[in-house]
Amino acid sequence: MNPSNVTSRHSTVIPLHPHDRVFILTGAGISAESGISTFRDPNGVWSKVDVETVATPEAWRRDSKHVWRFYAERRKQAADVRPNPAHYALARLEAELGERLMLCTQNIDPLHERAGSRGVVHMHGELMKSRCDRCERPPFHDERLYLEGPPRCECGGRIRPHVCWFGELPFELDAVLEALEISTVFVSIGTSGTVAPASHFVLWAGRGNPGGTARKYYVGAEEPENAMFFDEVFVGKAGELVPTLFPAVPELPKNELQTL
Numbered sequence: 001m002n003p004s005n006v007t008s009r010h011s012t013v014i015p016l017h018p019h020d021r022v023f024i025l026t027g028a029g030i031s032a033e034s035g036i037s038t039f040r041d042p043n044g045v046w047s048k049v050d051v052e053t054v055a056t057p058e059a060w061r062r063d064s065k066h067v068w069r070f071y072a073e074r075r076k077q078a079a080d081v082r083p084n085p086a087h088y089a090l091a092r093l094e095a096e097l098g099e100r101l102m103l104c105t106q107n108i109d110p111l112h113e114r115a116g117s118r119g120v121v122h123m124h125g126e127l128m129k130s131r132c133d134r135c136e137r138p139p140f141h142d143e144r145l146y147l148e149g150p151p152r153c154e155c156g157g158r159i160r161p162h163v164c165w166f167g168e169l170p171f172e173l174d175a176v177l178e179a180l181e182i183s184t185v186f187v188s189i190g191t192s193g194t195v196a197p198a199s200h201f202v203l204w205a206g207r208g209n210p211g212g213t214a215r216k217y218y219v220g221a222e223e224p225e226n227a228m229f230f231d232e233v234f235v236g237k238a239g240e241l242v243p244t245l246f247p248a249v250p251e252l253p254k255n256e257l258q259t260l
Contacts, residue, residue, distance in 0.1 A: 012234045012241045014217055016185065022097060023183035024090060025201055026105040026112070029190020029220045030238045034084045036109050037077070055165045060133070064158055065149035071161040072145040075127055078109050079143070086189065086242035087115035093246055094119060102179035106191065106198055108163050123170040123198070125163035132157040170197065181208035186216045187245070190238050193224030202229045219245070 016022070028036075053059050054070040094101050094117050103120050105112060108127040112120045130142040134157025142159075150158045164170050180186070186205035193199050206214030218230045219241050227233050234241055 012244045014245045020184045021100050021182055022185045023102045023179055025188045027191030030086050031107050031109050031111055033239045034081050034111055036081055056167055068150040072147055083111045083115035084239040086238040087111050089243040091116035104176055121172050129162035130159045131162045133160045180204050183214045186214045188218045190220045193226035199226055
């Protein structure tokens with residue numbers, strides 16, 4: 001990558017203009033600062049657990065009790081975890097920008113919601129939700145553990161975690177891609193830049209704009225694998241940097257709000 005796009009943690013400012021549409025992508029790094037274990041780090045979850053036994057449709061068909069218990073333990077671990085300043089800063093930004101912000105996360109934890117965010121798109125699902133593996137019953141909020149194994153739906157199917165397993169399509173991709181294409185500012189926070197399709201978002205951001213691109217920024221403790229595609233890379237803790245990103249959010253004139 002070009003080292004000129006790496007910026008000191010003390011000068012993290014992203015200016016916004018009245019017509020900007022902001023797309024925020026968050027990954028494991030933002031939640032790790034709250035104490036939630038990451039999956040792909042050297043000491044992460046996948047270094048201790050075989051992916052094929054807990055995070056694939058085949059694993060669910062083979063041993064649903066084992067899979068359920070794995071996610072029940074993760075629910076238990078997440079029960080008392082609290083958001084950090086980065087989560088709260090993004091909730092405030094959502095309150096200020098409204099529909100001009102898309103907050104998309106690769107994380108399945110509920111920390112964004114606990115910080116006050118309301119329109120979060122969980123492209124990999126939600127740990128605190130479940131759904132039936134047979135019928136069309138909508139996903140529902142579910143913090144119960146059922147450590148003995150998965151409960152049954154009224155239709156007779158098994159209740160599974162509402163998460164995206166390997167081999168399954170991420171959720172709400174159409175809405176995500178639409179927001180990406182019209183975004184003018186793209187900010188990735190705490191992502192590795194290795195997990196598709198999210199690793200390609202930086203390339204797709206702003207493709208529907210007249211100039212065919214967006215202003216692109218990364219924030220995280222380490223440079224991501226796709227760092228060369230960002231205009232600026234801010235290296236440091238998300239909890240310290242994100243609250244400084246947007247010092248002032250300009251408002252649109254009232255007569256222009258209806259055109260959004």
